Amino acid sequence: MEYEKGLEHNFTQDGTIDLKGRPVSRSNTGRWRACYYMLGYEVCERMAYYGIATNLVLYLTRELHEGTVKSSNNVTNWIGTVWITPLLGAYIADTYLGRYWTFMIASVIYFLGMCLLTLVVSLPSLKPPTCGKDVSYLNCDKRASSFQVGIFYCALYIIAIGTGGTKPNISTMGADQFDDFDPKEKAHKLTFFNWWMFSIFFGTLFSNTFLVYIQDTVGWALGYGIPTLALLVAIIAFIFGTPTYRHKPKVESPFTKMAKVLVASFRKRNVVVPVDPKELHELTLDKYSSPGKYRLDHSSSLRFLDKAAVKIEEPDSEWKLCPVSQVEQTKQMVKMLPILFATFIPSTLFAQTHTLFIKQGTTLVRSMGPHFEIPPACLAVFLTISMLISIAIYDRLFVPWVRKFTQNPRGITLLQRMIIGITLHIITMIIASLVERRRLSVAKDHGITEKGQIVPLSIFILLPQFALMGVADCFLEVAKLEFFYDQAPEGMKSLGTAYFTTSLGVGYFLSSFILSTVANVTKMNGHKGWILNNLNQSHLDYYYAFYAILSFVNFMGFLVIAKNFDYNVEVDRSEQELEQDIGKFTEQNQIKMRFNANNQLGFMEYEKGIEHNFTQDGTTDLTGRPILRSKTGRWRACYYMLGYEVCERMAYYGIATNLVLYLTRELHEGTVKSSNNVTNWVGTVWMTPLLGAYIADTYLGRYWTFMIASVIYFLGMCLLTLVVSLPTLKPPTCGKHVSYLDCDKRASSFQVAIFYCALYIIAIGTGGTKPNISTMGADQFDDFEPTEKAHKLTFFNWWMFSIFFGTLFSNTFLVYIQDDVGWALGYGIPTLALLVAIIAFIFGTPTYRHKPRVESPFTKIAKVLVATFRKRHVVLPIDPKELHELTLDEYSSPGKYRVEHSSSLRFLDKAAVKIDEPTSEWKLCPVTQVEQTKQMVKMIPILFATFIPSTLVAQIHTFFIKQGTTLVRSMGPHFDIPPACLSVFLTISMLISIAVYDRLFVPWVRKYTKNPRGITLLQRMTIGIILHIVTMIVASLVERQRLSVAKDHGIFEKGQIVPLSIFILLPQFALMGVADCFLEVAKLEFFYDQAPEGMKSLGTAYYTTSLGVGFFLSSFILSTVSDVTKRNEHEGWILNNLNESHIDYYYVFYAILSFVNFFFFLVAAKNFDYNVEVDETKQELENKILGSSQSKGSNYPNITWLNF
Secondary structure, three states: OHHHHHHHOOEOOOOOEOOOOOEOEOOOOOHHHHHHHHHHHHHHHHHHHHHHHHHHHHHHHHOOOOOHHHHHHHHHHHHHHHHHOHHHHHHHHHHHHHHHHHHHHHHHHHHHHHHHHHHHOOOOOOOOOOOOOOOOOOOOOOOOOHHHHHHHHHHHHHHHHHHHHHHHHHHHHHHHOOOOOOHHHHHHHHHHHHHHHHHHHHHHHHHHHHHHHHHHHHOHHHHHHHHHHHHHHHHHHHHHOHHHOOEOOOOOOHHHHHHHHHHHHHHOOOOOOOOOHHHOOOOOHHHHOOOOOOOOOOOOOOHHHHHHHOOOOOOOOOOOOOOHHHHHHHHHHHOOHHHHHHOHHHHHHHHHHHOHHHHHHOOEEOEOOOOOEOOHHHHHHHHHHHHHHHHHHHHHHHHHHHHHHHOOOOOOOHHHHHHHHHHHHHHHHHHHHHHHHHHHHHHHHOOOOOOOOOEEEEHHHHHHHHHHHHHHHHHHHHHHHHHHHHOOOOOOHHHHHHHHHHHHHHHHHHHHHHHHHHHHHOOHHHOOOOOOOOHHHOOHHHHHHHHHHHHHHHHHHHHHHHHOOOOOOOHHHHHHHHHHHHHHHHHHHOOOOOOOOOOOOHHHHHHHHHHOOEOOOOOEOOOOOEOEOOOOOHHHHHHHHHHHHHHHHHHHHHHHHHHHHHHHHOOOOOHHHHHHHHHHHHHHHHHOHHHHHHHHHHHHHHHHHHHHHHHHHHHHHHHHHHHOOOOOOOOOOOOOOOOOOOOOOOOOHHHHHHHHHHHHHHHHHHHHHHHHHHHHHHHOOOOOOHHHHHHHHHHHHHHHHHHHHHHHHHHHHHHHHHHHHOHHHHHHHHHHHHHHHHHHHHHOHHHOOEOOOOOOHHHHHHHHHHHHHHOOOOOOOOOHHHOOOOOHHHHOOOOOOOOOOOOOOHHHHHHHOOOOOOOOOOOOOOHHHHHHHHHHHOOHHHHHHOHHHHHHHHHHHOHHHHHHOOEEOEOOOOOEOOHHHHHHHHHHHHHHHHHHHHHHHHHHHHHHHOOOOOOOHHHHHHHHHHHHHHHHHHHHHHHHHHHHHHHHOOOOOOOOOEEEEHHHHHHHHHHHHHHHHHHHHHHHHHHHHOOOOOOHHHHHHHHHHHHHHHHHHHHHHHHHHHHHOOHHHOOOOOOOOHHHOOHHHHHHHHHHHHHHHHHHHHHHHHOOOOOOOHHHHHHHHHHHHHHHHHHOOOOOOOOOHHHO
């Protein structure tokens, strides 16, 4: 049994795994060692959060000029959102991404929100206007614009979304580091939440002192900038701790599981529950042996829910009949609801520390000496200090002392601890009411009634209510967090933690409601009201007394609920009983149980797949389950991806096509510098997919890598649009009537830096989208189904068609907008289009097929290369059957594919030669792994041969556009063609060529070649390279003509227009489009098609690498040619003034270079061996496995064709 194996190898026994789903060693992972990273993160994150929350009410009052009720409500509404969004985060974590990846994605969103907030309070165009240091905010008549207020709240709520994914997962992950089945770890877990809350308030301590002081005296920019930097450091530190973390496997959505029980109970509400609970429906014991499955014994609580497990004669469904364990899990979540509801009122009291407690401080004497005033929000430090001290005393003194009498490992129960906390809350509000009564009495005695007047009482009079609130939270908040985690069933822990955050969230929203209601009700019948903008005429004492009474009523209700609450049975007892039952079951049935849910009878799954029309290529849905062919994939799914690609390419080419002119006109960069900066950026865009492919194939899978990258891409587009829109971020201009050549104003270093920052954020985003979206598209067609395979052969043609369809819009409409209307709208439109595309892509999610994640392709290739080098002197056996290969049943799980031995690259076979030395994965590799490496390695010469053609593509974005600026562009008296618009002819020729190629050329040639593609992929690439050479020759001749006309008309100055129509450039653009129809489409399909299964994203990354290296190589060639041709006092070929340059020579040089490369490509293509078609290999292997099973007398071998 895996359980016994786990004990033998010191594995954890609670089902925790590493990020790749493998069992984890207890000695190397988890415990406090892993928790230190999380506690460190929590210190920094709470410093960031409370760095905003603590002083937010004063920012809203002083900077945005909001009144008492409005500012308090806006604070509590935001904090309420911060604590409510974890419900969504918990759902995503428990169902889809797991806690780690949900946390990581949310942390990035959180950090981006903090960055935006820092910019909002820093940049003059974003922050509210001020009246100067010497003018009080009370007397300032300047107000923030709607845009400034909107973007401030936008930043706040982005942060709220980020916390939604971090809050329910980080603390739950921390608790997951302790194994409940190990006595020592379980003992440590009992104190974990005490020290977790300690770390929270340790970070809060810094916020409530240093940060609050910085915000009050230095400025909000630095006050928000410091916690933003701290959050970045915390995220990096957390990532470093990744190898030590333990993870709980994902399970079915807890919301769905609970809904099934509730629906089934309602449907069978008239059914009688049997007296003997053994008559209720329950799954067999072996069904609870896999990760994420937990068996619970029947309990007598909430008996009406047992109806969901009553067996009936009607046809069963999961919405009519649920197993007992599922019913018990639902019971555990439902029975906590009364406790949850009873904590709403205490949470409203906690909201006062961020609003009215701070407001009170603004009316009191805050001076400590002649030169120092305490910021009002600094008093929250006493809450923090009292909390820290209370937790330490509680954990180190109180619990050990009480434990002697109660025999409870926690000292007192969690509900008893919460009761003490609620009692202290009531006392706190009584004291707060008395203190406020005293403040108003002194104000009255001194005739202080005006808003802003200071009452002659020290601010430290508020100290008791802050300190008592800290002690109360030591009991209530810590116990509440631990209670909801501890009492939630396995598989719903994140949802349990979300109960805690929901308690706070609803409490803050309820606080807003109560505040508004009390403010309005007390103003009725001509009364002044209790809560006014002028606190010196308000009656907060009545308001606090009202809260004390409300809390007392709630306290009585809490006592009743707590009295009737039944704690869950300890998990280790249930496990022990289950273990004994499984032992008996094993002896009776003589079966071997496994924790790995994927190890099932594979051939039976295959037959089942055929019967139910499942796909046969191993594709699954997002949760890893087999999927039906009829409802997923094919063109139906591809339409969403093609639509995305149209919009995304519109966004990308909306930048790339005209970028060289932006750099020239707005940033005043010269010909070489602007061209190199364009090619370097485009090169980065095409190189980052290597990293994206690695992450997709190894960790996140293609879908989630794509989704995360799309968000980064969109945020980069938003920043770029802001950079070219806001006066403080965009370069200064000299007016519409002054040419950029005559403008002496230059962009600042900051403006240039943030522009390039936006560009490279976009480059990072494309790194995750480019290698995955096209690969996902191709994955929608099953290679083992003839009709789908036939469609797949044309997929890449139409994929490239969609790319250039989006490009068509960029090269016409967007380029015109950028040239004649402005860059803000020119970049804003594609940004909006990208957002629409992402939303549309998400809508198509239910139809997508997904390939399972596998071991890193880089690691697999590295193992083969290292093993080959280590055994370089070993002699290869003549018979390849003597090489090492895994058994057939080991290729039955998702992500495992067997490949037959081939005769190419024989030297790599040494990695599979068996030797007498102790073996490891870095010394001995199976034949399939060697063959996969061969398939990737043998494509490298083809990859290298495509670098030079890619440098030619770079000219479209640089010199082809630059040439257009020197020619006559007018079409009539009022319209000039933007130079970049000529790219539309490349696009149109590409679109027409693809359609003609796919619908006419391929069917015609197929008659003679019998090749489904018409001609081979390498033959198609050869034609493309030839057309590239022709294009450069034509481009050279055109440029020679342009220079000849310029010379004839005495045109030598920079900026002078040569009397030739811009349409003279049309042939080189159109020819390049036809060339790309052959070369680029074939290149993309070739690298995908010839990459082995499990390395398809890496294969697609070969295509993007070809372009990336090509663009970087273009920068190198341009700089080198520019420098070399200037030697010996020559003028050089490439100058800022194109009318004195010799671009014609440069194009001839490229034609010669391409011709030489063409011969290299011919040699590489001639010696390339295509892979065997996947369905043929499948048939051969199927016959072998069937033969193997028959020889063993087994009808169903352990192989899953569904996952082949």
